[in-house]
Amino acid sequence: xxxxxxxxxxxxxxxxxxxxxxxxxxxxxxxxxxxxxxxxxxxxxxxxxxxxxxxxxxxxxxxxxxxxxxxxxxxxxxxxxxxxxxxxxxxxxxxxxxxxxxxxxxxxxxxxxxxxxxxxxx
Numbered sequence: 444x445x446x447x448x449x450x451x452x453x454x455x456x457x458x459x460x461x462x463x464x465x466x467x468x469x470x471x472x473x474x475x476x477x478x479x480x481x482x483x484x485x486x487x488x489x490x491x492x493x494x495x496x497x498x499x500x501x502x503x504x505x506x507x508x509x510x511x512x513x514x515x516x517x518x519x520x521x522x523x524x525x526x527x528x529x530x531x532x533x534x535x536x537x538x539x540x541x542x543x544x545x546x547x548x549x550x551x552x553x554x555x556x557x558x559x560x561x562x563x564x565x
Contacts, residue, residue, distance in 0.1 A: 480548040481510035483558070484525045484540075487517060491555040492543045498559045507565040515542060529553075 485492035499505060513521040529540045532551035545552040545561065552558050 480546070481508065482524075482528065482546045483510055483512045484515050484521065484528070484542050484544040484546075485512060486542045487514050489516070489542050494555040495543045495558050495562075498562060502562065504562045504565065508562070510545075 483495070485495070513524065515522040515525050525540050525542070525544060526536050528546045529536050529544065529551060532546075534540065534551060534553070541553055543553070543555055543558050545558045547561070552561055
């Protein structure tokens with residue numbers, strides 16, 4: 444009899460938990476845009492990523508080149524995509540992959556200076 448008394452509360456709690464799980468998953472699941480295989484992976488607290496960001500802002504990089512920007516510190520889906528992308532370029536991913544990391548559809552660049560030098564050529 445006690446179960447019937449608490450059934451509405453249990454259903455409500457389960458519903459709230461399910462809703463939170465769905466919202467969390469939808470925020471983490473950033474899909475790669477079809478046809479745009481250029482991706483800049485970054486970490487939101489990474490100082491080297493900040494250097495790339497400052498260069499892009501100062502030089503209009505986003506106006507010159509279409510690419511996606513995916514955050515990997517707080518988004519595990521993006522972090523797994525980073526690892527898979529690094530493996531395409533035969534990077535050793537056993538100790539993780541550093542950011543910033545740029546994939547132009549063919550080659551991989553890691554580190555702020557390599558990426559900034561690439562963007563300077565645009």
